[in-house]
Amino acid sequence: MSSRPDALLRRRGEPLRASFLELFFDLAFVLALQELSLVLLADVSVAGAARTALLLLPLWWVWVVTAWFTDWFDRANRWVQALLVGAALGMLLMSVALPEATGGRAGLFAGAYVAIHVGRTVVTAVALRGHPLRRRTLRILAWFGTTGILWLVGAGWPAARVPVWVAALVLDYTAPRMGWRTPGLGRARPGELRLRGGHLTERFQQVFIIALGELIITAGVAYSATGLAAAQSVAFLLAFATAVLIGLLYVTPAGRNLGTAFDERDPSRFGTVTAYLHLVLIAGVVATSVATDLVITHPTERGTGAVVALTVAGPALFLAGRVALSAVIFRRLSWPQLLGLPTLLLTALAGTALPLLGSAAATVVVLLVVALLDRRLASTELESRPGR
Structure with missing residues (x-):
């Protein structure tokens, strides 16, 4: 390991584009989303949805913290690269455990989650000896070390597994909003948590495209397994249209302004809030993917209340997250998206x-x-700006 702590940190002027290993790490998230869809497809009920949400939360937090990690540290450093490869392996192991993550594979799921977070922070804490930013890493290590105990206790104690894991998730998701406040180390200053808007915007767009890709793959696989009848063909085309519309609604116009908002706001708050909101967006796409499979497989059947609710819940979840994302970026609500929610209900x-x-x-x-009205509203506002 380099004797110079600065060698681990992000270099001034480093390109904002995602590195090859960041994209390699994303491949592991592809498997995670696919397995999550299968978990929900196996149990389309309120209990199944709750279980899927419980499993999505730690997977998403691994992705988010890894995105922050690659924004803070030099992606060309061999130790940073090794930690990225390790995170990819950990994500794959969590994905493999998903079908039985709350049962017989709980140890693998929780162990991989803890190993990613604790292992990464231990390595960086050692590498940053003598550097002021080591305090940031020690704070993060203290939090993940604490919640890691809860994750492992839950894995080994089936009767208390779900409530203990929920408690661990609450702490994991709360920590950055509190600046990783730790006794003896205090709270991280905003400058310590500075994130680059261009880099994080690209990473969020990439993971969202991955989620849409999983939706399209699910639709294609389900359609190829049918007899390609007229109703099934229409269902497949509707699934494709849904993916296109969700993608357009994501990127226009808030998706194009996310990077600027990152650079202008408090990183410790805005970076965390956008991570929460993208979780809602991704959850909506996962639910839509499962509904797509059901619609293509049984297009002419009347669905049960749970299946019909899932068909609408995915796009509704996405729209809810999208409304909130517009609100935090522009500090106002998008009325077309807002009206779309009760209409979906x-x-x-x-x-x-x-x-x-x-x-x-x-x-x-x-x-x-909603997409047409939203696009029209964005065009009208752009034309009304001074100087046009």
């Missing part, structure tokens, strides 16, 4: 009287209208 209420194909078609119509 009405679609869900009417959906039990329709075949699944009808519910999917109604959802696509709502997303299309």
